[in-house]
Amino acid sequence: MFNKRIKIKTLLDSDKINYDATVMGWVRTFRNNQFIALNDGSTNNNIQIVVALGTLDDVTLKRITTGACIKALGEVVPSLGKGQKVELKATSVEILGDSDAEKFPLQPKKHSLEFLREIAHMRFRTNTFGAIFRVRHSLAYAVHKFYNDRGFVYMHTPIITASDAEGAGEMFKVTTFPLDGTAPKQEDGSINFKEDFFGRSTNLTVSGQLEGELAAMAFSEIYTFGPTFRAENSNTTRHLAEFWMIEPEVAFNDLEDNMDLAEDFIKFIIRYAIDNNKEDLEFLGLRLEEEEKQKPLGERSEMGLMEKLNFVVNNDFERLTYTEAIDILKESNHNKKKKFQYLIEGWGVDLQSEHERYLVEKHFKKPVILTNYPKEIKAFYMRQNDDGKTVAAMDILAPGIGEIVGGSQREERMDKLLERMKEMNIPAEELDWYLDTRRFGACPHAGFGLGFERLVLFVTGMTNIRDVIPFPRYPKSASF
Ligand code: 4AD
Numbered sequence: 001m002f003n004k005r006i007k008i009k010t011l012l013d014s015d016k017i018n019y020d021a022t023v024m025g026w027v028r029t030f031r032n033n034q035f036i037a038l039n040d041g042s043t044n045n046n047i048q049i050v051v052a053l054g055t056l057d058d059v060t061l062k063r064i065t066t067g068a069c070i071k072a073l074g075e076v077v078p079s080l081g082k083g084q085k086v087e088l089k090a091t092s093v094e095i096l097g098d099s100d101a102e103k104f105p106l107q108p109k110k111h112s113l114e115f116l117r118e119i120a121h122m123r124f125r126t127n128t129f130g131a132i133f134r135v136r137h138s139l140a141y142a143v144h145k146f147y148n149d150r151g152f153v154y155m156h157t158p159i160i161t162a163s164d165a166e167g168a169g170e171m172f173k174v175t176t177f178p179l180d181g182t183a184p185k186q187e188d189g190s191i192n193f194k195e196d197f198f199g200r201s202t203n204l205t206v207s208g209q210l211e212g213e214l215a216a217m218a219f220s221e222i223y224t225f226g227p228t229f230r231a232e233n234s235n236t237t238r239h240l241a242e243f244w245m246i247e248p249e250v251a252f253n254d255l256e257d258n259m260d261l262a263e264d265f266i267k268f269i270i271r272y273a274i275d276n277n278k279e280d281l282e283f284l285g286l287r288l289e290e291e292e293k294q295k296p297l298g299e300r301s302e303m304g305l306m307e308k309l310n311f312v313v314n315n316d317f318e319r320l321t322y323t324e325a326i327d328i329l330k331e332s333n334h335n336k337k338k339k340f341q342y343l344i345e346g347w348g349v350d351l352q353s354e355h356e357r358y359l360v361e362k363h364f365k366k367p368v369i370l371t372n373y374p375k376e377i378k379a380f381y382m383r384q385n386d387d388g389k390t391v392a393a394m395d396i397l398a399p400g401i402g403e404i405v406g407g408s409q410r411e412e413r414m415d416k417l418l419e420r421m422k423e424m425n426i427p428a429e430e431l432d433w434y435l436d437t438r439r440f441g442a443c444p445h446a447g448f449g450l451g452f453e454r455l456v457l458f459v460t461g462m463t464n465i466r467d468v469i470p471f472p473r474y475p476k477s478a479s480f
């Protein structure tokens with residue numbers, strides 16, 4: 001077997017010395033024709049490989065360049081240098097893959113995040129992105145652990161669908177028809193999707209919720225975790241056209257149960273990262289501290305990354321209604337001094353991210369759960385409250401991010417649901433399968449969607465969502 005290596009993290013974490021080991025990885029730096037810093041992605045810490053003079057021929061020495069992939073064999077010994085307990089005294093070095101130092105895009109220096117975004121296919125090999133994607137992995141694992149431990153069934157809802165779960169019309173079409181105008185047409189000139197691959201018009205899913213509700217009406221508790229797609233033209237640091245969402249759906253839960261579940265869930269996965277990704281989070285914390293130093297004093301965050309994460313897991317989220325939030329915003333000095341771009345004048349308006357961030361960052365200084373929004377600004381499936389004006393919705397807002405979760409208790413009463421769909425021009429025939437949940441054994445139920453990248457942003461302290469998904473998709477960009 002070729003791969004008889006020890007992972008660099010395992011080697012560095014152990015106190016064992018004076019044994020032979022093989023390591024493989026990519027060269028970060030090579031100093032004085034003698035010291036190789038090697039990284040294999042298991043940790044940001046490199047193993048120092050010492051090549052004694054005369055061990056290697058000149059040709060091999062020249063091929064040890066930044067970015068090259070090598071296999072090194074030798075003895076693990078205590079290190080005399082600073083920064084590491086042990087190092088590898090090499091007896092042999094084999095080049096597995098050359099890397100032309102002139103052309104290798106990553107130099108041993110600090111690159112800007114913007115530059116690294118342009119070479120997203122190489123940025124995994126930097127410390128920042130190494131840390132981010134190990135943390136992302138842990139968070140994804142913790143999602144499954146949380147729900148599995150509670151007996152939820154993981155449901156794979158479809159990626160291609162004929163329905164618009166949010167009713168917002170922000171969908172990417174899926175078709176095999178040619179785009180040159182020769183697609184089959186109906187008599188009225190519109191495209192005849194009956195002849196298309198699926199025999200109907202289809203799109204990429206914006207949410208797995210509707211199918212999730214069907215499964216919850218059988219398993220009681222399910223969750224989805226998959227990619228979702230939105231063709232909204234939002235060029236912001238918070239929006240992606242392709243993002244991952246976790247959507248639990250629970251039979252017999254009301255709005256309050258739903259909030260409890262969401263709060264427990266968020267705290268669990270953050271705690272999991274604190275417990276399992278200490279080194280990477282501390283690295284990202286230092287990175288953030290450096291970045292904050294560039295900002296004027298008044299704009300710097302009051303807490304460091306670890307402090308912020310610990311604060312969130314140890315404190316209750318603030319819960320209030322949309323109506324209470326509007327009152328706070330309306331009366332705020334910020335509003336009176338016209339510092340909001342969109343001034344809050346009255347009840348009924350949708351909150352912009354500046355308002356959400358004011359509430360969490362300036363007013364409450366902690367995550368906030370807002371409930372009971374006006375029905376006009378929310379989706380058709382949300383349960384209507386007795387006041388005739390609001391629905392049993394809940395959004396969770398996080399400091400530095402804004403909305404991280406959107407959810408609700410669902411309208412389980414068939415007549416009310418049909419009435420709302422009619423008002424919102426949502427064709428009942430197309431969602432007939434969904435309406436069967438209300439026809440046969442309907443029950444109170446609730447669920448929510450957590451935007452996975454927004455959570456990763458929060459936990460890593462990064463500021464642009466394009467830096468926490470490996471290959472971001474956004475308007476005018478689908479490279480790699
Ligand atoms: O609030 P949204 O649109 O809710 C739903 O899709 C519901 N079906 C969820 C449910 O009740 N099962 O989206 C949920 C979350 C948002 O709170 C946000 O965190 C994230 O998904 N999100 C996005 N993340 C990145 N880029 C985008 N364009 C996003 N749109 C929504």
Ligand code: MG
Nearest residue numbers: 395403405406
């Ligand atoms: Mg939302």
